[in-house]
Amino acid sequence: MNQPERLPSALLGDKSNLSDKARLEILNLNGARPLAFLGQAFRAWAAIIGMIAFASYMDSPLISLVAIIIIATRFNIFALLVHEQVHFLGLRGRYGDAIADLIVAYPLLGVTIKNYAKVHLSHHKFYFTNKDPDHLRKAGVDWTFPMSSLHLAKLILSDIVGLSFIKLLRGKRHESTKLFQRPHPSPQWLRYLFYLVTAGLLTYTGTWNIFVMYWVVPLLTVFPLIVRLGAISEHIYNMPGASVIESSPLIIQKWWEKLLLPNLNFTFHAYHHFYPGVAWLNLPRVHDIFKREKLINESNVFYGYWAYLKYLQSSQQKPVTSAGSSGRGTHGA
Known part of the structure; x- marks a missing residue:
């Protein structure tokens, strides 16, 4: 190559x-910009809830498709706000990470501020070296351009059928390190409580079908495509030492x-x-x-x-x- x-x-x-x-x-x-951070999170949540309500009311395949795409773009806002919080640019103080986890990280089903910080801050510190997890993960044919139309089509298909989401989550984890410990990480029980309460509410309201349609589907299909576009636009990889x-x-x-x-x-x-x-x-x-x-x-x-x-x-x-x-x-x- x-x-x-x-x-x-x-x-x-x-x-x-x-x-x-x-x-x-x-x-x-x-410095941190907590009001801007919360404003972006609020607008993303408002767009998601509004699109779910509108699509559910209209009950139209076309509107459902549009809703899934728009919701995925707002999931991308969540991911970008996780990135901001990792750099302490969102919410500060003892409960900053916990609040950010609750409103933008945990909703992405597997993402946490603490785990992503280990990967992303390693990328900053060891940029394009053999200690940079992003550089290592993206060193290969899937990130090399020009790319054949067939290979690009395979990657897009992998995204939209949900195969890329697990790879995405694995790529945002990193081996345990003492280099990037959060001063006030979210307690582990908070994550389990979040998912337990969410499952309870969905069961109580009988809305699992809506959750799957307008949360799981955009998260597994369109969202990975957007993340891929963001990663491609972030850096050109396969260039050690650049x-x-x-x-x-x-x-x-x-x-x-x-x-x-x-x-x-x-x-x-x-x-x-x-x-x-x-x-x-x-x-x-x-x-x-x-x-x-x-x-x-x-x-x-x-x-x-x-x-x-x-x-x-x-x-x-x-x-x-x-x-x-x-x-x-x-x-x-």
């Missing part, structure tokens, strides 16, 4: 290239992508690695600062997921020249 080309760099430098003024500005963006800039695209969502598939600025992912203490809502401000500091090569910025996916499937094997001279113009144009 050939090693993929390094990305044509959208970023012309990292935080070490910033002026003192810019560093101070970004430093002031650090830097964040070399392996992380800068993708700016189009307005309709933000509406249909909100991602909490996850496609500004290089900035997240530079500044893991900056919450999702402030990453566009970091981008603006980098632009002002003339550290952005606009010709290598991808505008929309489709522009990036087209690049992966058709352009990645072409030689990458110096920034701004590759002859491709602005991505997504």
Whole structure:
């Protein structure tokens, strides 16, 4: 398997290239944003409950399909909020992890803040080395582009029939380590109590059929597809020792992508690695600062997921020249 080309760099430098003024500005963006965190969680729950109620009332196959897709996009919001909490950017204090587990992690049926923290923080600390669990898990043909249409179709089929969900959960666990212990982890009994109470309520209300249709089905089918898109857009893998800039695209969502598939600025992912203490809502401000500091090569910025996916499937094997001279113009144009 050939090693993929390094990305044509959208970023012309990292935080070490910033002026003192810019560093101070970004430093002031650090810290948890609990109200924004709770607001996102509340809106995601409202959308899920609203779609379940509407689809159940209408009893239409088409509306049920739309509901399943929309609900899966809100599950993705849950997952992204888990990511925020892992970096202590959501809820702080003794009960922060417990509340986050209850409202965004446990609903994903198998995810916990504590377990995901071990994987994700290892990824940050050991980026693209043999100690990076994400890098090891995604080193293979399933994450190598360009990819044959047949292989891509097999991966998508694996997602929509539910086979990828268990792999996804296993990939978010990590061997026991003392490196990333949570200061106030949720007690184990809380997780069991959550599922026990949920099962009791579903049994009492006779709504197991609704739960399976509008919770289990989107979680096992559409949600893994969205997670795959997010992972592909996060980094190019199979590049041991690559830097964040070399392996992380800068993708700016189009307005309709933000509406249909909100991602909490996850496609500004290089900035997240530079500044893991900056919450999702402030990453566009970091981008603006980098632009002002003339550290952005606009010709290598991808505008929309489709522009990036087209690049992966058709352009990645072409030689990458110096920034701004590759002859491709602005991505997504």
